[in-house]
Amino acid sequence: MVSRRLKVVNPLGLHARAAAKLVRLANGFTSDISLERERGGLVADAKSILSLLQLAAGSGSEILITACGDDEADAICAIEDLFGSGFGEV
Amino acid sequence: MKSKVGILGVPLGFGAGQTGSELGVNAMRLSRIRGRNLADHIRALGFSVTDYGDVSIMQPESPDAFESPKHLVEMIESSRRIIDSVEAILKDDALPIILGGDHAIAIPTYSAIAAHYRRKGTETGLIWFDAHADINTPETSPSGNIHGMPLATILGHGHPDLTGLCGYSPKLNSKYLAHVGARDVDEGERSQIANLGIRDNFFTMSDIDKRGMAAVVKDAIDIASQAPGGYAVTFDIDMIDPRFAPGSGTLVRGGATYREAHLALEMIAEHGGMRSFEIVEVNPLLDQSNITVELACELILSALGKTIL
Numbered sequence: 001m002v003s004r005r006l007k008v009v010n011p012l013g014l015h016a017r018a019a020a021k022l023v024r025l026a027n028g029f030t031s032d033i034s035l036e037r038e039r040g041g042l043v044a045d046a047k048s049i050l051s052l053l054q055l056a057a058g059s060g061s062e063i064l065i066t067a068c069g070d071d072e073a074d075a076i077c078a079i080e081d082l083f084g085s086g087f088g089e090v
Numbered sequence: 091m092k093s094k095v096g097i098l099g100v101p102l103g104f105g106a107g108q109t110g111s112e113l114g115v116n117a118m119r120l121s122r123i124r125g126r127n128l129a130d131h132i133r134a135l136g137f138s139v140t141d142y143g144d145v146s147i148m149q150p151e152s153p154d155a156f157e158s159p160k161h162l163v164e165m166i167e168s169s170r171r172i173i174d175s176v177e178a179i180l181k182d183d184a185l186p187i188i189l190g191g192d193h194a195i196a197i198p199t200y201s202a203i204a205a206h207y208r209r210k211g212t213e214t215g216l217i218w219f220d221a222h223a224d225i226n227t228p229e230t231s232p233s234g235n236i237h238g239m240p241l242a243t244i245l246g247h248g249h250p251d252l253t254g255l256c257g258y259s260p261k262l263n264s265k266y267l268a269h270v271g272a273r274d275v276d277e278g279e280r281s282q283i284a285n286l287g288i289r290d291n292f293f294t295m296s297d298i299d300k301r302g303m304a305a306v307v308k309d310a311i312d313i314a315s316q317a318p319g320g321y322a323v324t325f326d327i328d329m330i331d332p333r334f335a336p337g338s339g340t341l342v343r344g345g346a347t348y349r350e351a352h353l354a355l356e357m358i359a360e361h362g363g364m365r366s367f368e369i370v371e372v373n374p375l376l377d378q379s380n381i382t383v384e385l386a387c388e389l390i391l392s393a394l395g396k397t398i399l
Contacts, residue, residue: 016148016167049166050251 002076003066010086013058018087019049025082031069033079037061046079095137095394096179097129097187099144102168104153104161105194105237106371108339114372115144115189117383118390128387132187135394140184145175158234159249165236166251169198173255176202176366187390190370192339193224194236196324197243197252203366204244205256207319214365215266215317216244217310219354220326221342223272223279223292230278237371241269242282266317267291268310270354271298271329274342295344303350307357320365323358323393327372327386335385337377348385355392367393 008014014022026033026046033046037055044051046065057063063083067075082088099119103112119128119141129139148167159165176199179186188199200216207214218224224241227248231238236252243252245267246260253259264286273295275283283289291313293306314321328338331345346354358364372386388396 016163017151020163048251048254049163050254053166053170 001068002072006083008061010089019052029071029075031067031072031075033067036064092185094184095139096184097141099189100191100195102147102191106192110373110375111192113374117374118189158228159236160234172198173202180206186366188368192237193370196240201255204261212319213317214319215314215321217314217323218269219329221328223275225279264288268313307354315363320363322366324368335382337382338371352392359395
């Protein structure tokens with residue numbers, strides 16, 4: 001299991017189209033990937049747009065990403081790149 | 091029936107293959123029939139009417155989509171907004187009158203209604219008028235258009251991000267479903283209906299031919315009204331024959347007549363168990379002299395209890 005804390009940097013936050021990019025990326029990995037906005041708070045499945053939208057993660061939110069599976073390290077790296085690029089919006 | 095009516099426009103048309111049903115909302119809202127618009131006609135029946143405006147629909151960035159279901163991201167986001175809007179009407183203790191839009195909107199509108207009554211500890215039924223079964227899944231759909239999938243979705247079969255709206259699935263227990271008017275059913279839908287064991291919940295045009303609309307609608311009401319919380323009604327205008335309702339995107343000959351459609355809704359109004367009414371697939375771009383739009387408005391009035399005398 002690999003975890004990393006990432007920041008949502010694009011102005012619109014984790015909105016529907018950004019969530020769709022994350023889902024597309026996450027579905028390329030076999031690992032289970034989850035997002036948690038606050039410790040003990042709502043946990044979202046990175047492979048579900050609906051679940052990600054329910055996080056309501058606005059710009060500046062800090063998200064704990066956890067991947068668990070054979071390709072967990074690669075998954076975390078790819079997701080870190082996507083967050084770093086502001087989902088391609090900054 | 092409730093004394094308050096809440097009109098909601100849902101101008102979502104990307105669930106259909108053809109452009110234009112999103113314009114049905116304002117065509118129905120603005121058309122003047124015998125000098126009065128829809129809201130004034132509803133007021134004349136004795137209801138207080140609030141227009142809740144239109145839901146802000148997230149539009150696809152491109153009309154082309156090759157995945158199934160098409161425009162899933164926009165559908166999920168728009169569904170969340172539609173659910174909030176329908177819930178606002180229900181919280182105001184008003185009867186939702188929902189103007190579509192294509193039939194994909196039934197996914198969020200029925201989800202909102204079912205979830206609202208579920209929170210009150212009760213279940214709702216559904217009467218679905220349509221030429222089509224609308225029970226495709228992303229796997230069986232020949233087109234990938236979401237407006238062919240809403241019934242399957244609310245029964246719990248479809249993309250998990252749509253079946254999972256409001257946090258649970260299925261929204262509808264199939265024993266409380268009545269479908270009226272089918273005459274164009276895809277192969278995959280036939281199998282789906284057989285596999286789910288819901289043939290007896292479908293009253294096809296053939297059944298209407300044999301038994302008459304009154305007998306069929308009585309049975310449909312009997313099924314849906316077994317739900318303790320009452321039932322929603324969703325009416326696809328293409329259930330009516332294209333002679334009377336040409337303004338719709340997927341016309342099929344051999345539908346209900348003008349009077350049969352009114353009869354069905356008059357019987358529902360007399361029964362009194364309806365918890366919401368929705369009309370969809372009215373496409374003014376394909377209409378002739380506004381007759382489909384005006385018929386849609388008249389049907390809303392019949393569903394709300396308008397009688398000839």
